[in-house]
Amino acid sequence: MDLHVNDSLSIPSAELAWHFTRSSGPGGQHVNTSDSRVELSWSISASRSLSAWQRQRLLDKYAARLVAGSIVVTASEERSQWRNRQIAMEKLGRLVDQGLAADAPRRKATKPTRGSQRRRLNAKSSRSITKQLRRKPGQE
Numbered sequence: 001m002d003l004h005v006n007d008s009l010s011i012p013s014a015e016l017a018w019h020f021t022r023s024s025g026p027g028g029q030h031v032n033t034s035d036s037r038v039e040l041s042w043s044i045s046a047s048r049s050l051s052a053w054q055r056q057r058l059l060d061k062y063a064a065r066l067v068a069g070s071i072v073v074t075a076s077e078e079r080s081q082w083r084n085r086q087i088a089m090e091k092l093g094r095l096v097d098q099g100l101a102a103d104a105p106r107r108k109a110t111k112p113t114r115g116s117q118r119r120r121l122n123a124k125s126s127r128s129i130t131k132q133l134r135r136k137p138g139q140e
Contacts, residue, residue, distance in 0.1 A: 003089050005096045011049050016092075017041045018085070023076040037076040040088040045069035054100055061099045071095065 003011040020035035044050070044058050046069065062071055073095065075088040112120075 003093055005093045015047055036079055036081045036084055038084040038088045039074050040092055041070045041072045043070040058099045
């Protein structure tokens with residue numbers, strides 16, 4: 001089952017590596033026998049489905065999250081391993097799609113307006129008066 005990230009990118013199932021472990025938390029008698037926690041890893045650096053630009057962008061964006069060039073996603077929300085597999089694939093798809101999305105335009109720094117400066121100074125002076133009124137008499 002291939003992972004469809006968006007219209008232009010699909011990750012083949014051969015590039016995805018699955019690992020299953022026991023999930024934490026309550027679950028009754030069934031919890032000690034089923035491996036419902038899912039770890040899905042995908043090697044960005046070894047992927048053939050990415051272009052050179054996409055690979056570099058993802059490596060740069062998720063550098064702190066990568067383990068040996070692979071991105072790892074876990075899912076243990078549901079009691080069913082099958083459902084956790086679906087959730088892990090959705091998480092990975094969202095991560096890749098967000099990583100390849102264009103950056104938001106940077107904010108151009110501007111000077112504060114005269115009105116905002118005036119309001120800031122008025123607020124400071126009113127706070128100063130409030131604090132002066134809280135003092136004990138005769139401390140000046």
